[in-house]
Amino acid sequence: MIHVTYENVHNQFKLNGFQLDKDDLCRVAYSFIKEGEDFEKPVGDFLLDWFDSKTYIEMQTSGSTGTPKIIKVDKQAMVNSALATGDFFGLNPGNRALQCLPVKYVAGKMMLIRSIILGLDLDFVAPSSHPMEGLEEKYDFVAMVPMQAQNSLKELKNVKKLIVGGARISASLEKELMKLPTQVYETYGMTETITHIAAKRVGEKIFTVLPNVTISYDDRNCLVIHAPNIIAEETVVTNDLVELVNENQFKFFGRIDNVINSGGIKIIPEQVEQKLDGKIDRRFYIASKEDKELGEKVVLVVEGNTMEIDSSTFDVLDKYEHPREIIFIPKFKETENGKFLRNASLE
The missing domain is CATH 3.40.50.12780 (ANL, N-terminal domain)
Known part of the structure; x- marks a missing residue:
């Protein structure tokens, strides 16, 4: 060899x-x-x-x-x-x-x-x-x-x-x-x-x-990658929430840094976005804003000018996933490969 x-x-x-x-x-x-x-x-x-x-x-x-x-x-x-x-x-x-x-x-x-x-x-x-x-x-x-x-x-x-x-x-x-x-x-x-x-x-x-890659997860349910052939430290602890199927397979849910705690209910924005995929004909994402009652409230951020969004659009969501506010931003900030910079866009 x-x-x-x-x-x-x-x-x-x-x-x-x-x-x-x-x-x-x-x-x-x-x-x-x-x-x-x-x-x-x-x-x-x-x-x-x-x-x-x-x-x-x-x-x-x-x-x-x-x-x-x-x-x-x-x-x-x-x-x-x-x-x-x-x-x-x-x-x-x-x-x-x-x-x-x-x-x-x-x-x-x-x-x-x-x-x-x-x-x-x-x-x-x-x-x-x-x-x-x-x-x-x-x-x-x-x-x-x-x-x-x-x-x-x-x-x-x-x-x-x-x-x-x-x-x-x-x-x-x-x-x-x-x-x-x-x-x-x-x-x-x-x-x-x-x-x-x-x-x-x-x-x-x-x-x-x-x-030559194996995986586990930490006490936050975040993915830990073991890859001695490609990672100098041999392991990378990510902020990605996953469910492990076995040491070679996993389901990805979203990033822990994006998780919204609304009135004690934890909401993963990426999962809400998947449910809404194809229902809004613009680019959008789910984020949060501070809220006196709930701690954080769910908001829908849509790219472009203000438009009407029918309330039936949100019928696919659980009650606590419903956006409390819709924010329109003329143009999202994003990386060169098309990932939204959620916080920078909202700011």
């Missing part, structure tokens, strides 16, 4: 149709930095960082769960993550892949590393909200955020396996994705776990972890 390290470039790796080794990639990196388009420059920077003498890469977290910060990620851990993804999704050397995520964040970096390590034939395009527009090629493996998947429904028939991450897939998008011949997976992960550590087919409720 060959021990694959971050210095390896698979002999079947191709970038935009060209077979490249380590020296070729460094030359391409320099040309991207000097005369590449805006989206190519970060790729050049990343490739030079990847092949330098340091054993780690510095990465920025997305900021959806706090202030964005720079963390150091071990290069060998990224290789191990790429191998686990290849194993889980059955990727083989020569498989065609599309890179359409910004390389600024971990998901975009990992698409490149998977291709280099697993020997994928990678096309890369400018990250945009319509990444497959005008593309005729067929692909074995593509990663997108939900907005990109939503805008690529017509073209996704040309994709064998699609992974969608970065933000929650809405119920309406999930229905559309389930009609496709494509195998579509929703992924679960974060920068600290070097992109996804678990995935589930759309339409299913239960996430299954990747090889």
